Amino acid sequence: MNLSDIAAGLERGTLAPYLGPGLLSLCSGATPPADPLALAAVLTAKVSVPGKIKNRLTAAAQFIENFKHRQTLVKGMNEACAIQATPSPLHRWLAALNTPLIVDTWYDDTMRSALAPRSDWAEVQGLSQSEHFGTWTGWYDAAGAPLPDAADTTTVLYKPWGGHAPAGNYLVSDSDFVEVLTEIDIQTPIPALVQQRRAALGFVFLGCRFNDQLPRAFARQVMKRSAGPHFAVLPDEPTRMEARFLAEQGITRIDLSLADVAAALCGAALPA
Known part of the structure; x- marks a missing residue:
């Protein structure tokens, strides 16, 4: 599958973006910490x-x-995380797709800002058990107001590690992640609507690295029982653990820079 096919899958809503902190490298101007x-x-x-x-x-x-x-x-x-990065053209392109699911595994507000012109989306964030014991996720509408759920929304922005806006929810300490990882194998912390929507989706990993246990563990569990296929933009030579993860999860590596892939997905030609 080439980049035009991946773009078509994202446009059709059969592929979903899975974003990591590396996507901030595409933003101009000041950004919050990007790793x-x-x-x-x-x-x-x-x-x-x-x-x-x-x-x-x-x-x-x-x-x-x-x-x-x-x-x-x-x-x-x-x-x-208070610094507001200007959404890149790729952020804005993704925001305009009406995709059923966007996964964003960093704390910045950039994807939320890109989605702001729309009203038909909702956000669900992972919650720290030290602050919200017994409640794994919090839902918010496009204006940032709390929601009970968002079953009818066009797009779900899923931030499993939480985010700066609208309520300062963060999974960041060892204990935050231990609590979630204890339950994530049986999928308890993953919202039912995310589980429902991923069943018909493959994922395109953009700005992600898998050279640490945490991003591998979350990607593995979010991908569970999804339709596939899966792709990861990874221009740098994978580490041994990354290569093993890509192989075991059936993720096809795209050996191009994120900037080149972003340009291609947004409709520009790849540089020679």
């Missing part, structure tokens, strides 16, 4: 954290939560 290392650096710039965990986002977040309180962690995340 776990950069986000950890912002969080630990204002709170002293032991050197051995300073560059490990989830461990640093756990230390802040344990010794400075959860509110300090949430405040730090809100400040780090």
Whole structure:
């Protein structure tokens, strides 16, 4: 399958975008931290954290939560993610597709901003059990108001790790992820509507890396029982664990830069 076929699948709604923090590299101007290392650096710039965990986002977040309180962690995340990136042409193209599902695994508001001209979409975010014990997800309408659910909406924006807007929900500390990963094999934290819609979809991974256990674990569970096929834009040589993950999940690697793929999907010609 070539890029024109992938574009056609996204336009038809048989393929769904699965976005990672790397998509921020396509945005012009200022952006919030665009990878776990950069986000950890912002969080630990204002709170002293032991050197051995300073560059490990989830461990640093756990230390802040344990010794400075959860509110300090949430405040730090809100400040780090408050920068509003200008949506790239790819964000805007994806937002115009009326796709049934968009998965976004970073905390920024960029995809939400791209969807803002529409009113027929809703967002569902993962919730930290330390703040919302027993409730795994929160639904919001296009204006950011809480919803009980969104069964009739055209597009669902699913942010399994939470997000800055509209309510500062974040899965970021070790304990946040332990709680979810304990249940995710039986799919409890994944909204029923997401499970329903993915059954007819394949996923196109854009701006994602799988060189850490967390993104692999979430991708594996979100993809479970989906129709396929699946594709991942991964220009850099995969690590051993990434290559193994791609093979076991039947994900076809697209060995092109994200910028080139974005240009092609948005209708421009690939550079020679």
